[in-house]
Amino acid sequence: MAAYIVRRLLLMIPTLFGILLLNFLIIQLAPGGPVEQALAHLQGFSVDATSRIGSGERSDISADGQGGDSNYRGAQGMDPSLVAEIEQLYGFDKPAHERFFKMLTDYLTLDFGRSFFSDKPVVDLIIEKMPVSISLGLWTTLITYLVSIPLGIRKAVRDGSPFDVWSSSIIIVGYAIPNFLFAILLIVLFAGGTYFEWFPLRGLTSPGFEEMTLLEKIGDYFWHLALPTLASVISSFATLTMLTKNTFLDEIHKQYALTARAKGLTERQVLYGHVFRNAMLLIIAGMPAALIGIFFTGSMLIEVIFSLDGLGLLGYEAVINRDYPVIFGTLYIFTLVGLLLKLVSDITYTLVDPRIDFESREG
Numbered sequence: 156m157a158a159y160i161v162r163r164l165l166l167m168i169p170t171l172f173g174i175l176l177l178n179f180l181i182i183q184l185a186p187g188g189p190v191e192q193a194l195a196h197l198q199g200f201s202v203d204a205t206s207r208i209g210s211g212e213r214s215d216i217s218a219d220g221q222g223g224d225s226n227y228r229g230a231q232g233m234d235p236s237l238v239a240e241i242e243q244l245y246g247f248d249k250p251a252h253e254r255f256f257k258m259l260t261d262y263l264t265l266d267f268g269r270s271f272f273s274d275k276p277v278v279d280l281i282i283e284k285m286p287v288s289i290s291l292g293l294w295t296t297l298i299t300y301l302v303s304i305p306l307g308i309r310k311a312v313r314d315g316s317p318f319d320v321w322s323s324s325i326i327i328v329g330y331a332i333p334n335f336l337f338a339i340l341l342i343v344l345f346a347g348g349t350y351f352e353w354f355p356l357r358g359l360t361s362p363g364f365e366e367m368t369l370l371e372k373i374g375d376y377f378w379h380l381a382l383p384t385l386a387s388v389i390s391s392f393a394t395l396t397m398l399t400k401n402t403f404l405d406e407i408h409k410q411y412a413l414t415a416r417a418k419g420l421t422e423r424q425v426l427y428g429h430v431f432r433n434a435m436l437l438i439i440a441g442m443p444a445a446l447i448g449i450f451f452t453g454s455m456l457i458e459v460i461f462s463l464d465g466l467g468l469l470g471y472e473a474v475i476n477r478d479y480p481v482i483f484g485t486l487y488i489f490t491l492v493g494l495l496l497k498l499v500s501d502i503t504y505t506l507v508d509p510r511i512d513f514e515s516r517e518g
Contacts, residue, residue, distance in 0.1 A: 156505065160498065167494045172259070174490050175483065179255050182479065189245045189271050189477045194238070245271060245479075258483060267484035272476050277484035280469060287359055287465030291457065294380060295387040296442075303392050304438065307399025312426065314404060330393035335456040338386035342460070346382060354382050357462040383461045399438060406434045439503075 182188075242248045249257075261268065267277035275283075310319045343349050346356045355361065359379045360372075367375060406412065407430055415425045455467030462468070466485070473481035 156502075160502070163498050163501075167491070170494060171487065171490060175259070175487060176255070178483070178486060179251075179258075182482065183251055185477075187477060188247075189479060190241055190247050192477055193241050193245070262487055267487070268480035270473075270481050271478045273478075277480050280481060281466065281485060281488065284464060284466045284469045287458070287463050288467065290359065290380060291383055291387060291463065291465065294384045295391065298384065298388050299391040299395055302388075303395035304399050304435075306392070307396045308403055308426075308431075310396070310400040311403035311407065314400075326393045326396055329389045332389060334386050334390050335460060337389050338383070338457055338460045341382045341386055355379050359463060383457050383463060386460075387457050395438070399434075402434045402438065403430060406430045442503075
């Protein structure tokens with residue numbers, strides 16, 4: 156097992172390098188970089204016009220009315236020394252390969268730079284936004300497990316019954332609805348969109364939150380979190396529910412369960428005294444992998460739609476503003492954490508079920 160862990164850790168190095176390199180190349184080809192955005196703001200363009208300038212659309216508006224030679228269309232007519240100063244400010248006075256390897260060198264020392272537009276360290280921004288994403292991810296995970304596991308067990312016990320059929324139908328419909336579309340539906344119905352205005356639309360707390368009593372703070376917190384959490388969990392039930400059902404079905408028909416019934420144990424004693432312990436091993440072992448999706452991939456659209464100032468919204472705004480330090484800093488951190496959690500998930504599988512041997516499979 157130790158050799159397998161070492162191999163996985165070593166494989167993370169080329170994996171991280173490849174992911175960063177691929178994304179770096181894609182970002183370089185995207186129009187409207189930070190230099191173009193800065194030049195566009197200086198000349199009075201909107202942010203929407205920046206991408207048109209960067210993609211090659213000629214601008215005849217300039218500071219002195221004269222055209223000029225520049226690598227940036229938004230720089231026509233501007234003082235070349237000012238353009239050079241802006242390039243140096245954002246690090247674009249160096250070739251792309253030098254910028255890439257400098258970024259890798261900085262990341263090895265955990266130096267993720269500062270945001271181009273908020274002028275804060277990237278790590279500080281991540282720490283600042285983390286509580287919102289943790290709140291959303293934590294409650295989504297908790298509710299999903301609390302609902303899916305009992306539902307999956309009941310479906311396994313009543314396999315083929317009308318309850319199993321109609322509950323499966325509801326789960327499949329929920330799984331088929333994208334969470335962002337369901338979020339919009341919730342806003343229209345309950346957040347003042349068209350019908351009711353029962354829930355707030357923005358943020359995780361109300362104005363004056365600090366002056367509230369403890370009970371009022373708790374109520375206000377869950378009041379703001381209700382719709383985003385509901386939108387996040389709607390498509391999360393299907394996978395865990397069906398996994399629970401199939402795992403329990405497999406265990407219920409094994410020899411040890413049949414032997415327990417033959418000894419006179421009730422169905423409930425067999426289910427919760429023997430089957431439950433064995434069936435839950437696989438589900439518990441998969442929790443680290445579930446956290447990866449919920450924390451790092453599932454919340455971006457929900458945070459954007461509900462204006463929750465978390466990591467998802469931070470990443471979205473970084474892409475829109477071409478805030479490269481934030482884009483690549485968060486990409487590096489989340490990818491590294493995701494790879495480590497995947498390894499933890501594999502180790503957990505082997506701990507809860509010694510029959511699983513990843514090392515022998517690789518051999």
